[in-house]
Amino acid sequence: MxxxxxxxxxxxxxxxxxxxxxxxxxxxxxxxxxxxxxxxxxxxxxxxxxxxxxxxxxxxxxxxxxxxxxxxxxxxxxxxxxxxxxxxxxxxxxxxxxxxxxxxxxxxxxxxxxxxxxxxSFRQTLGSFSNFARDATYPYGSGGPNSIFAFITANYMRSFGAKREDFGRIAVDQRSNALKNPNAMFKKPLTLDEYMAARPISDPIHLFDCVMPCxxxxxxxxxxxxxxxxxGLPHAVIRGAIERHNAYSEDPVMVRGGWRVDRDDLYAQAGVRSADIDFVQTYDDYPVIAMMQFEDLGFCEKGEGPAFVRSHSLTCDGSFPSNTSGGQLSAGQAGAAGGFLGMTETLRQLTDTAGSRAVAHAHLGLVAGFGMVTYDRCLCTGAVILGRPA
Amino acid sequence: MTMPMMHPKRKNPVLRTQQMNLPPGARGRVALGITTAAAEGRFELQTCADCGAVQYPPRETCHKCLSPRLNWREQGGEGLLLGSTTLHHSNDLFFRERLPWQLGLVHLDAGPTVMVHLHGEVGAAPARVRVGARLDRAGQAVLIGFPNEGSAHMADDKMLREMTSDPKFRKVLVTDGKTEVGQAIVRALVKAGADIVWVGHAEPWKKMGGLDDISALPQVTLVPLDLTNGRSVTELAGAIGGKVDIVINNAEVHRNFGIASRRGTDVAKAEMDINYFGLLRLAQEFGPALKGRSADGATNATAWVNLLSIYALSNFPPHGTFSASKAAAHSLAQCLRAEMRPAGIRVINLFPGPIDDEWNQQMPPPKLAPATLASAIVKALRDGVEDIYPGDVAEEWLERWRDNPKVLERELAHGGG
Structure with a gap:
């Protein structure tokens, strides 16, 4: 114990x-x-x-x-x-x-x-990101994380029956959130047809599965x-927080993240259940990872991610508000700032400064993080539940 | 199924010749262990001496038990393809110029998950595959996912052809056609589908057996080439340098003398003049030509082969001055390899034991048949290796040399071959 x-x-x-x-x-x-x-x-x-x-x-x-x-x-x-x-x-x-x-x-x-x-700088970052990347991934097409997450996405699709449309729902709903975010890089609506018709980058990863470096x-x-x-500063309080590194390293390809190891601890700290969370900011480097977070943070079971996104809308006013800033997929990925995007957005939601993106009756927000593809997956996972002060 | 490669069209002389952009060549020092093995055609990974765990990517410490005792061990490479992807975008020029490009993620039966360049014949995941290591155009090892049972034309796979130097449809210069070895090499190249084989012959007034047979082959053109004569080398390079894809330098002088067994330096000089200076003259003329055409379409300039000797590693006193000239040539070949690498031209060094020819008449068997040597060269070109030690004698010398060069030196001093 x-x-x-x-x-x-x-x-x-x-x-x-x-x-x-x-x-x-x-x-x-x-x-x-x-x-x-x-x-x-x-x-x-x-x-x-x-x-x-x-x-x-x-x-x-x-x-x-x-x-x-x-x-x-x-x-x-x-x-x-x-x-x-x-x-x-x-x-x-x-x-x-x-x-x-x-x-x-x-x-x-x-x-x-x-x-x-x-x-x-993006190309140069890719080539020198880690020892393992330099030795074991960058010489293979130099696709950077796109090709790694193509494997992870392809394997997930095959294992759990996910379709490209399921990932498209995440990208499309986040885009509609981004249209209400003046800081978002993307200003035009995205339809599911446009998502499906986008050019392949490293299939099954297509253009709108990728974040834009900025x-x-x-x-x-x-x-x-x-x-x-x-x-006199409006603020949020920390109800619980977890982190984990190099979890499930024995899995030959990533199907779950470290959130799964520690999520019971997270909710126990906060004294809440996943159903009590009002909105979620996942780390959305690729839609499949957002989907895995829905599963690994307990909003649905492993493999139910596709059904989950089919039965929910992820918009600010939807049944499961998620990445209300537009996420990195639509706001852009400013390097490490991508790891902060969910945090600042959650603070805005909980201090009533999210403008038209405000999630109604938002009291508890969950922010998840995912970082560092040193070789074949991201190694660092973390999550925090923020709430309004009592 | 790989579609058999068709004979490429004649090059349009108006178009600019594409220049080489190498794939990423940076590796950490530990990771060079994979390159070391791949240079000789083996796939090796680190295995923990204490717990047996196989490691990848290469590292300094066992990920299971923290032992620092990680030894390179040959791998069978069997595994399960977990996923594949076709790259339609790359930030690297080499791949950008060769898209689309197929990659795979393979769970090796030995434990680790590896990223591979995927052969076109591998089916959709999940599929059983065999992973092997090859040198890429940067001269660094990469892992390749092969189909478990490849088709007849699998060598024509676009990705694989980038990693190898298959003579098929290529134009080759063999520097000496007068020897049995040279003629065997020419025949092997023709059989392997070479387009043109230029065959050098010095002193054309000397009639040597077999040359007529070779020159009767439609792919073969005899060319005057005397490696002792800089002008001769320059003239030939001027005539065909811009067309040669593979240079095979097999010209050598081999006499059976040590130091005391012959007075003076005339023979030693003749050996050096061909075996060492001949290579130098040839490399100065043909090296830049090959480098300029290393990304020139499907039959780009690709390789340079040196016929060295296992005696280059350690002097064999009964053939002492010959050994010394081959050691010099070996050293120069390392320089050539370093200078050719930025263009992606592979330098392949052969280290045979005694070849079954007139100059090894008094050597006891086993001796290497010229045809065996020739097929070893073709195989090396097809497999994309850098160093080959054909034959039992060469393999045994190599093993003894790797075990302890000083012990081998002593054994050779006592006449032990």
């Missing part, structure tokens, strides 16, 4: 910030980090010198890390972390920042994910609820 973990009670998550995405930028990642921190300062009223914790996630910062960023931005934090878990970094930055606040190691932690995107930043602040109330 594992030792009872400390609850995340008393921690506030506030001030969701998005630095608008652009397809390509001539600026470095530092530019986007600077804008994000500036926006955090302006929106919160917390002075730059009062930010005493910094938790950073970025791929394109090299050779810098969070260390170099402190000097670049003139910050002097007493707590610093650099989280290299990409698509899972939103959940993981939050967990680390929350513990720093609870333990008194920091009072106000800025969690920032930012990346730039130059014309050739430049941008997402950020939020973590502090005590007491501090947030003093500052």
């Amino acid at each position: 594992a030792r009872q973990r400390l609850s995340y009670a008393g921690v506030a998550v506030a001030v969701p910030v998005t630095v608008p995405y652009v397809r390509y930028s001539t600026h470095s990642a530092h530019w986007f980090i600077g804008h994000a921190i500036d926006a955090l300062v302006k929106a919160s009223g917390v002075g730059k010198d009062q930010i005493d914790g910094l938790c950073l996630s970025s791929f394109s910062l090299a050779p810098d890390t969070a260390v170099g960023v402190t000097q670049h931005m003139g910050l002097s934090p007493r707590w610093l972390d650099h989280v290299p878990t990409g698509g899972a970094s939103g959940v993981m930055c939050l967990r680390r920042a929350a513990r720093a606040v609870q333990s008194g190691d920091a009072d106000v932690v800025a969690c920032v994910a930012a990346d730039t995107n130059h014309i050739d 430049a941008g930043a997402e950020a939020f602040l973590v502090m005590s609820q007491e501090r947030a109330r003093e500052l």
Whole structure:
């Protein structure tokens, strides 16, 4: 029996910030980090010198890390972390920042994910992403994650009878959410016919199964609820949080993610059931992964993902609101900021700043993360349940 | 079924010759273990000496028991294809120029899941496949998913032809047609479907047996070539350099002397002049020509073959100066390989033991028949390997050399072959 973990009670998550995405930028990642921190300062009223914790996630910062960023931005934090878990970094930055606040190691932690995107940077990132990718996937067609997730998608379709249309429902509903998000890169509606007719990239992956790499930043602040109330900041609280790395490594191809290992723990921390969740932000690098999260986080059983998406609408006003910002599929993937997208969107939903995307009676939101295809699957999974303060 | 490759049309001389963009060649040092084995035609993966777990991708520590004792072991490669995909988009120029491109994910019976280039004859998943390792155009090992039972034309698969140097429909220069070995090579190339075989002959006034038979073959054209003469090499390169797809340098001088058994340096110089300087002259003239045509359609320039000797690894004193010239040639061939790699031209080195010819008359059997050597060359071209040690003697020397080069040196000093 594992030792009872400390609850995340008393921690506030506030001030969701998005630095608008652009397809390509001539600026470095530092530019986007600077804008994000500036926006955090302006929106919160917390002075730059009062930010005493910094938790950073970025791929394109090299050779810098969070260390170099402190000097670049003139910050002097007493707590610093650099989280290299990409698509899972939103959940993981939050967990680390929350513990720093609870333990008194920091009072106000800025969690920032930012990346730039130059014309050739995606190709260069692919080739040097990991040792295993350099040795065992990049020499094979250099399709990057597209070909890996093509295998995973093909295997899932064959094993559980999923059709391309099922993945199309996810992409189409998310697009309609994105049309209400001024920060989304995609501004035009997407029909299922258009989804089906899209050109193949690495079949069964077609164009609208892929995210668009872009430049941008997402950020939020973590502090005590007491501090947030003093500052008059609307905020959400952490009801439960989990993370897991390299789960189910014995599965020859990914059919489930680490969420499945820890989900009972997640709901137990929050004292809720999956049915109590009002909206879900999955990590949608590819629709099949969003579908797996519906299963592995307990909204349906393994293999029922296709039936689940056929019987639900995933729009903001639908029966199962999901990726209400449009997700990465329609908002864009600003590198590591893709791992923060669900977090900032959830904060907006729970602090009533989601505008026309607002999910009615939204009290509990679940954010899942998934990151780092070092070889044949993503290794990092995490999830957090955020709620409104009591 | 692979559609048999058709004879390519004559090249339009107005069109620009496509230049080579190599596939990604970066590998970590540990991963080069796969390349090392693939260079000799084997598929090896690391196996834990303590718990037996097979590892992939290559690594420093066993993923099961944390042991650092990971040894390279030959694999059967049997496995189950879990999924396949056809790439219609790639960020890499090599693949972008060759789309669509088929890939697979295979669960090896030995344990790991591997990503492979997929042969066109492999059916839809789930399917049993056999995984093998091949060198790609960057000279690095890649894994390939083969059908369990391939058809007669499986070598014509578009992907596989990129990994190999099949002589079919290609134009080949064999530098010496006067020897039995040279003639056997020519016959083997013609049988393998080579389009044109240019056969070099020095000193054409010397009539040698067998040359007439070879030149009667419709694919064969005799060309004057004297590797001791730079001008002769330059002239031939000027005439055919822009057309040759494969160079096979089999010209050699072989005499049976050590140091004390013959006074002076005349024979040693003659050996060096062909075996070492001949290669150098040839490489300086034909190397750049091959490099310029390494991505030139379906019958691109593809390979350079050197006839070395197992004596290149360790001196065989009864043939001491010959051994030294072959060691020099081996060293130069490594340089040539490094210089040809950026263009994707494969340098194949042969290390035979004693060949059954006049200069090994006094060597005891087993000796390598010229026809066996010739088919080993064709096989090497088809399999895309880099180093071959044809015959029992060569294999045994290699094993002894790998076990302990110093012990082998001592054994050879005592006349032990």
